[in-house]
Amino acid sequence: MTKHDLRGLTRRQLLSRSLSAAGALAVTGAGFIAAPNAAWAVEVTTITPEQMATLLQMARDIYPHDQVADRFYAVAVRGYDSEEQKDFVAEGVAALDAAAQAAGFDSYVAAGWEEDRVKLLQSIETTPFFQTIRAGLVTGLYNQKEVWPIFGYQGESFSEGGYIDRGFNDIDWL
């Protein structure tokens, strides 16, 4: 970035850029988005890594659970990497980024604070793009059996004989 480019940028924009660079999601190269610690990666074949990173950030901002790792959110949105969804994603992300730019950020993911990103999402809340992503997450995120133990939910119980001998009335603090 040249000095010339920096002219006109607000302090918040500069801050958001630096925060973004330190963020948990990294576009690591063509076709991949991965965690900096390589704990997980999503391969993208039709949408761009940047678009997938945007969807991931949206997922985290729509249903933020700090104890739930990125890889579960990645599972919830990776289905958008498809020929049928390509244009839908491209247009939706472009609109979200346009809203971000109008608010003085480089892009949606470049807004470093969740509070700022949530405001951007609220500005597109009634669009089919936002509504589709949000509705899809309800099952895409919360219906992953691997996520349930993080919330303490035990799932299927018939094969264990129910809870009749496993604490259906074990509350001890009343």
Added chain:
Amino acid sequence: MVAKFDLNDDSVVVIIGTGAGGGVLANELAQKGVKVVALEAGGRYLPEDYVNDEWDSFAQLAWLDARTTSGSWRVAKDFAGLPAWIVKAVGGTTTHWAGASIRFQDHEWKALTTYGAVEGANLLDWPIDAAEMAPWYDKAETKLGVTRTGDRAGLPGNNNYLVFEKGAKALGYKEVHTGRMAINSSDYDGRMACQQTGFCFQGCKWGAKWSAAYTDIPAGEATGNLEVRERAHVARILHNEAGKVTGVEYFDAEGNLQMQKARIVCVAGNSFESPRLLLNSASSMFPDGLANSSGMVGKNYMRHTTGSVYAIFDKPVRMWRGTTMAGIIQDEARHDPSRGFVGGYELETLSLGLPFMAAFLNPGGWGRGFTTALDHYENMAGMWIVGEDMPQLQNGVTLSDAKDQFGLPVANVHFDDHPNDVAMRNHAYKQGMAVYEAVGATRAFPTPPYPSTHNLGTNRMSAEAKDGVCNKWGQTHDIANLFISDGSQFTTGAAENPTLTIVALAIRQADHIAREMSAGNI
């Protein structure tokens, strides 16, 4: 030996739907030697088929054929194509129901007399009363093995109940217990006792909860007088020039149109499909649909004033463990207009698994206000509100422009809350939150109504033919050999979960039909 009747056999009683109404009626008639063909739109699923998984079970059992919605109720916005959470399967919604089995209070049979006229409501007294129904309730409770009736013990309370009970008693509520439930507290009727598994809504894999699917249906089939045809979707009821019904047209499992002749037709497809079928059966003789001279087919739809209250505590509750709805506070079920509304409501324990909690806690909600609630799912307790809602003329089922997979117009379900419903719900939210706050809740959530499970009133019973669709026997005012056999015959909704009353009415109706057939009257 399971019966097989000929399509041209015009001596059979055809029952459309096999749930709490149709399934029980089919068995009761078969036990009396009456030949019955029961047509069920769904397939047959038994305890070994049920799954302890909310979304998988929903996909297996729920009625997912198209419906449309309108009106100011929030369900029309959040679940526009899913106005009801009911079942398409042999046994109907008795696979899914929670088992709460409580009788109407005496005054609820006389809503208009007791409450007086309520502006905007279309209240009416039932043409039957508590004394008339008492022996039928006795039979229904015995059939279902209802706990705390007869000599049957109550169920033990689970964690969710223990929190609920402590809060209720702290508030001074007196009528608090683990409910009268059609879930065995000990072995009964060849079915085992509840194993506190949770997943009551997903079909009881132990068979501890009564469901027509594995009680009345096979019992009826064993008589040799009942044939159940699965995946038979009824399109139209036919009639002759004398205005008597003569049979039904249905699409069979292969999608072929069939015609079954009948001596009597009983409609038990629930409060959406039953009026839809009568409306879709319009003819030159009955241009407004069958049994609709009153114009009341599809009108006065009731869904109970519902809502839930969930609350978070600073320690674990694990509400999902154990019987889902074995817990009730009945103190608010009384009629006491000093609270600002007529009629009353029950509070009943309820829990949802994490996947459904995410879908129903605050539909459409997102962000940390929503997710911090789910973060404490393990520390959450929950209850459901079931109150009497007002019948209103404009609430109900009409034929939509949308068509189903057979090209038939689907039901559009319109609902607006009555001010009485809103006042009752707000009162119940406040009381429900107070229950939990009395035990130290740190946060409480007045959760909006789910897609309807109690669907009532769209072919209502009335003393006068001008006021409703059927008489005190469920027999339509207009057509002597056409009966309404499900919750759509409810004149008013009362505060109680409706299944026990639907079952009691079905047993009583079977008695009437068999008697009238013997007498040669129908």
